[in-house]
Amino acid sequence: xxxxxxxxxxxxxxxxxxxxxxxxxxxxxxxxxxxxxxxxxxxxxxxxxxxxxxxxxxxxxxxxxxxxxxxxxxxxxxxxxxxxxxxxxxxxxxxxxxxxxxxxxxxxxxxxx
Amino acid sequence: xxxxxxxxxxxxxxxxxxxxxxxxxxxxxxxxxxxxxxxxxxxxxxxxxxxxxxxxxxxxxxxxxxxxxxxxxxxxxxxxxxxxxxxxxxxxxxxxxxxxxxxxxxxxxxxxxxxx
Numbered sequence: 001x002x003x004x005x006x007x008x009x010x011x012x013x014x015x016x017x018x019x020x021x022x023x024x025x026x027x028x029x030x031x032x033x034x035x036x037x038x039x040x041x042x043x044x045x046x047x048x049x050x051x052x053x054x055x056x057x058x059x060x061x062x063x064x065x066x067x068x069x070x071x072x073x074x075x076x077x078x079x080x081x082x083x084x085x086x087x088x089x090x091x092x093x094x095x096x097x098x099x100x101x102x103x104x105x106x107x108x109x110x111x112x113x
Numbered sequence: 114x115x116x117x118x119x120x121x122x123x124x125x126x127x128x129x130x131x132x133x134x135x136x137x138x139x140x141x142x143x144x145x146x147x148x149x150x151x152x153x154x155x156x157x158x159x160x161x162x163x164x165x166x167x168x169x170x171x172x173x174x175x176x177x178x179x180x181x182x183x184x185x186x187x188x189x190x191x192x193x194x195x196x197x198x199x200x201x202x203x204x205x206x207x208x209x210x211x212x213x214x215x216x217x218x219x220x221x222x223x224x225x226x227x228x229x
Contacts, residue, residue: 033216039219042117042222043156044219044220045219048217050215088156091218098212099144099212100169105176
């Protein structure tokens with residue numbers, strides 16, 4: 001069974017601070033996705049990283065895929081209250097199992113104005 | 114464009130009752146997924162349909178759970194009889210690229226189920 005461990009589970013920071021969320025596994029994935037979920041809504045895809053060592057930037061968000069394709073990180077620079085939400089990482093299965101997403105339990109971020 | 118539509122948004126029922134959750138995927142998407150989300154276990158895949166055919170139902174907890182997809186625009190998840198431990202948020206998601214490394218899935222707003 002593939003597992004994804006996310007840390008921290010909860011994070012409360014002041015507006016303007018930087019933060020990093022980690023997603024780790026002992027399994028290799030074909031790619032790694034990050035979703036953001038707001039209360040009462042479903043997760044929304046932010047980014048997919050595919051190549052080991054890949055770095056993608058989305059405005060103030062920087063996503064990195066580990067060289068071995070087992071782990072990933074999300075870094076937010078100068079957090080804003082609008083960044084508040086549940087951040088989920090999801091590993092995409094290998095080969096014929098690519099339909100399967102293995103989700104971490106999420107990091108609940110609160111950005112205080 | 115309409116996203117994934119789920120109904121009802123909230124369902125409160127008593128133990129032993131039958132519950133039916135409904136989903137309309139995004140038009141043109143050939144893959145549909147049902148997930149369950151709880152604090153303890155996070156998001157878990159229950160069942161995956163491709164072109165209306167169930168491909169992987171290994172995540173369905175037990176025989177009390179069943180899912181159907183009679184056509185490309187409609188799916189149901191039924192729990193009969195329901196139990197308090199089934200209380201969770203149930204999501205439906207659809208995709209046009211489920212069998213690729215990109216596998217972008219579009220989630221509905223979810224149905225919050227409470228079984229008393």
